[in-house]
Amino acid sequence: MKVLVLNCGSSSVKFDLFDWKLQKNLAKGLIERVGTINATVHYNRSGHQTIVYQKELKDHTKAVNEVFTLLIGKDGVLSDLNEIYAIGHRVVHGGEKFKKSTLIDNKVISTIQKLSSLAPLHNPPNLAGILATKELLPNIPQVAIFDTAFHSTIPDFAYIYALPFEWYEKYGIRRYGFHGSSHLYVSRRAAVMLDKHIKDTNLITLHIGNGVSFCAIKSGASIDTSMGFTPLQGAVMGTRCGDIDPAIPLYMQEKLKLSPTQMMDILNKKSGLLGITGKYYDRRDIINNAKIDINSIDELDTENLIGDIEQEHLSIFKKAEEGDPRCMLALQIEAYEIRKYLGSYFFALNGYLDAIVFTAGVGENSPLLRYMVLRKLENLGIILDKDKNLKADSSTGEIAITKDYSKVKVFVIPTDEERVFIEDTIAVLSGNYKSHISYEYSFQKKNYKPLK
């Protein structure tokens, strides 16, 4: 049983072909800069070297066709595309309509189309992927897995905005939340690491990649999340502004005579860490240019007293005076915002918190950011193990970075959204899937070993 999953982003297509019987990845890849004359294709057949080449792929239909061509080509893993049992698609916005993964038919396609106005950057490419696949392989079942579905358990008092109520009723203006498959995956893995049933587990999961979102999880269900009506709300991101005073865009639109589309473009693509530094959105660049030596932080950070603001600011950066000040500032802003969310979700969970999880590109790979977020929280029962924190990255696999006696654990868990797409695709087709909350995923089992 071979399942293909597709994640069609605004300028990229990620794909993963998995053999369910053998529990083995057959091929995976990424096409970047879709829509340009030199899209870059990265293709990896399991056990072989990754092939990288450039090609003109002017839209998502062309990119999806390229994926199929690769899978049956000379470096392919299929002799016929009809060997594929089913195809799962990530769909970012499911609105209030889709509370679980769903078999795609024409009605579902037209609803996803209607929801495009709520997620203009995300749903159109998702839909393009679905349509291209349907045209090429009309007889293979396709399943949509929605980012928003995991957050359908959030109560109204956490999702209603303080705006005219009829905006919610008529236009669907509310918090939806995103990255659901990632929050779902890491929360289930965290319960396994805690040796608890997911229904008895309270967590705060921090997905820190290019997009950043946090989730408060009570008894295994999402009760609040930082992204909102769109993936623009929440903490500061690579290029997205996150939480700001809503009056600012209106004020600046008038000042600079910008259209709503131009303003959306600035808020989505020219703000965030890129806006602050003026140069970088990739955290590796920001960290390198801030020139902070994490190995020197330990001794510098021991004597800091709460209340001494200047001291608080200087201690971490004492040895970084040569660093780019805007990169240092960007890092501090990011860490500070994460701490504020942690604080508010700790209260949302009534202080009953089993673990905090760091995941996605930055969460998994930046000991510095984790340190800046977790320092001086001993009073809340969070006691970091500095050596383990330094060691943990995507290749270490799942690891606790707190001391054994820490009341609240902190885990680094490499996310695996594709695994959720694959399992949901199979579960929906098998007919025994009621909801992702009640469904028992294979990665909830103790003996499950994540693929590296």
Ligand SMILES: Nc1ncnc2c1ncn2[C@@H]1O[C@H](COP(=O)(O)OP(=O)(O)O)[C@@H](O)[C@H]1O
């Ligand atoms: N070693 C590292 N240290 C800090 N950040 C890293 C490291 N490796 C990757 N990243 C960051 O991870 C981010 C991408 O994360 P990822 O989860 O792949 O994002 P997305 O899926 O949203 O594209 C980039 O900003 C990149 O800089």
Ligand SMILES: CC(=O)OP(=O)(O)O
């Ligand atoms: C919803 C969202 O922000 O997704 P991504 O992080 O993949 O851009």
Ligand SMILES: [Mg+2]
């Ligand atoms: Mg991602």
